[in-house]
Amino acid sequence: MNRDPEPQAAAGTREPLAADSPHPRPVHSDLDPAGPFRSSRRRLLGGAAGSLLLAGIAEKLARGGTAVREDPGRPRSVILLWLEGGNSQLETFDPHPGTKIGGEVKGIATSVGGVEFSDTLPQAAEQLHRATLVRSMIGDEGDHERAVYQIKSGFRPAPALVHPSIGAVLCHADPEVSDLPRHISIVPGGHPARGGYLGQTFDAFKVGDPASPVPDVKSRVDDERYRRRVGDLLRVVEPGFARGRIADLERTRTLHATATKAAMRLMSSEQLAAFHVADEPRAEREAFGDTAFGRGCLAAARLVEAGVRCVEVTLGGWDSHVSNHSLQSAACEPLDPALASLLRRLADRDLLDTTLVVCGGEFGRTPRINVAEGRDHWPHGFSTLLAGGPFRRGHVHGATASEVVPGDDPSRGVSEPVTVADLHATILAGFGIDPSHEIETPIGRPMKRSEGNVIRSLLRT
């Protein structure tokens, strides 16, 4: 076990706190408030950016061997296509047509011989040769909120601690400095990814439908007024507050000027164009689909191309307690072209080896169809698709039974089960990150990144 009670700091962030040293903070940048207010805002922001970037590089150099970015072929980004509400495995990735539990679904051949998808996903079926499909996921939670927590963080909800989502863990393990946020949630649902005990710095940056402008990155007043406002803030008001208060207030406590300058750097960053899916050719936009989810997937691809570490795109509409078949079919309509186009684009641009696309929800749906023609929550054998990155290509792991198997254990009939924790450990290991590494949490309790077992057979050798 590799235990590091004092993990290094990510630039622009803070580390989990040690129990008896409540406020250690990284040094971020020079905080001379009078410096850059002579020219345009862009120039002003550039100055702030430079110092922040340098601080980040210094921080990374100081971290030594933890970072894994040196090998350009190593996986570096994750896109989570989050099917909020719980997609039915039977109507998506694990159909059992013609059986009692299969419902109205029909099977469709995939690009992997002998493997079928539901006929609701014809385009995605053509991309399975780029992915590993786990059909034997086992969760512990049957309630939406708790299951989302578990599958996003790899841990069951705990009363004293909020665990970070996997995107936050990946960003924390490999700190970089960029203009863009490194952890982004597009059209976030009810439970966007969060930093948990790693701190709010690792929360996903939330944006809506890419058809709309990115929120809060455009000043509400003209440049001249904005420059005057920020100048008054950092030169007149802030120094007054620091005077006579705890030493090194900015660095050890508020990070106010640092975060303000980084925010303004983002506001003027040319990389914001990554969100502008309207810049894409019409054919490409149509391939992803004229939906918020399709545009989100296209933006996710552009963001990964710009170097973003983790992007989450949410698609709702899966909670089909009634009229399961029609609801699942309707939800698959935006999913199918977006998923297929995303994998095709990443492959075309040689980014599939460095980018993992995960597609799934918090649980599956019951094999048994209820009286309202719906399917209820089912964490005892559902599917998650893992395309690209470190995962094998054209591989199917595990299987569910094609009938309801009698017995007390609800996951009976599931072969080669994979727990949620195992899935997290395997993803982390695939990214070269030690899942058993312990992080000192703010409550003084060391926590592993994941308590699962790495399933090597899912990974490429």
Next chain:
Amino acid sequence: MSPPRDASGLTKTLRWAWFIALIAAAFAYLTAGLSPLGETFSLHPFAAVEADATAVKGDDTDQFEGGDAEREDRRLLGSSGAPLPAGKNRVPAENDTGWSEWGDAGLAEAIATVDQAWADDLAERGLRPAERADWLQVCRRLSLALVGSGMSLEEIRELEALPEADRERRHLENLLRDPRFHDYWAERWTRRMVGADEGPFLVYRQRRFRVWLRERFAENERYDRIVRRLINAKGLWTDRPEVNFWTVTFDSGDGQPDPERLAARSARVFLGLRIDCLQCHDDFLGNVSLGSVDDPRPGLQSDFHQFAAFFSAARFDGLQGIRGRDVDYKTQYLGSDEEVSVEAAVPYQPELLPDRGSPRAKLARWMTHPENRQAARAAVSQIAALMFGRPIGHGVDDLPLGMPGPVLLDRLADRLIEDGYDLRQLIRTIAGSAPFRVSSVAEFPIDGKHEAAFAVFPLSRLRPEQVAGCIVQASRVKRLDHDSAFILQLQKLGATGDFVRRFGDLGEDEYVTDGVTVSQRLVMLNGTLIDESTEWNPILNASSHLAMFARDDAHAVELAYLSVLNRYPTERERTHFTSRLSEAERRNEALEDLFWVLMNSSEFAWNH
């Protein structure tokens, strides 16, 4: 024929009159509260001072023409708001809150006891305390702690009409009776007691639980009674809202209360003990001490499950809701091959457990026994954390058994027991104590040791809800409370919700020590709430009212500082921003800029 035409005309007239009356009634309802409330002070105690204060109001009001709302704004903006002369805000060395003069010698004695313990502790640590903060600073802390926002200009003006020595106490008493306090504390305690998640469908109603808690705070119900009602709750979650404490755990089990989750949460909230790790194994890190207060030992897995066994003595029984039953609890201990039945037992001081009664009733009695000092410490820890914006000790729910201190916590726990678990009296004791009233600024270098020992008031970041509350309140001249226009309350609710979603909800994570993030700064720099709160809006926004009614530029700057930061500007600030206003082509824009700058400051976003 004319008679029918007359009748028709009369009907039309009546219909129109009725329609207009309805419109007028709706308008009056929506705008109720925009007018000044002459009876505001009559709700409060201390009639003699009230009379003086209302007299001041009356004197000012007579000077202005125009509508009530405008007159009220003019009064507030134009009343005797001159900066206090240098030195007037300085508080004498002795803690002269004057509690005895308000007829509460017991409280004065309690505060003196706490102050002495604090002073002795500082002396022992070799730390020098900062000077006392001025009354405005202390009153801002009180508002943040009790209603979750800063003070309104209206409140400041009312307090300035009183003798300086009475202002803090008056403000505190006003707040304790303010429905905003009951609402805000109910919200915060709800998060502690049942979490911030939506919880299980149908069988859990967080809102009902919150309303129930609000009523408890409004009635100042004894703390120990509240705890007993929760632990021993019976019935339907809709009819008996305290039952939601149990039903919130239904989602992790088979539609029944989850004894393990209930035990873990109860230990943290009501005992200040984090025993969660004992659910799976004995303590091997020295983190959990149990068994005996005087001679604690490392916690055992059996401690957790014996405690959890008490919570198995409740069962959901359909339409009858939660009902009591005998303990029925099994677990499989680490290293064991089979499940065993577990008897219920408390993790320390078993001698305080009553011999008779149902399992839950016995547990409730044990948890609130006056000699269960650990439980009183836990209560104080939660309340002090709300007051100071951070825990007194290491963590709000991490008070190692048998380990004395921090000294403030111990003294306040003694007081809580002596005062019969009176929450308001505890709040008064904290609010009047020297550590609450000490400045966060000192003439000597300050480090973490000073904050940890409360030699200075510790800096703490406001929660997202508090930041939103402060923005909304700072943009209004008058206090925004239950007497405000319905439409204003609705607007506040919507704006706060949107802001918190963008800013990031902390959920149960009450006391973060993180600095501000880039995303959060973006919300403050360019977000909707600050923009709408500072833009030109002569009906609602304080920045516009200042542009219209302030005597001159210097006065406008002063009022902006009072509205947003609840303090007077320094001479440098006054000079700088007065020049900004004087030189501006559009004065109202310069005032919007000033409000934007102040709302974007770290001073605004931190308690200090």
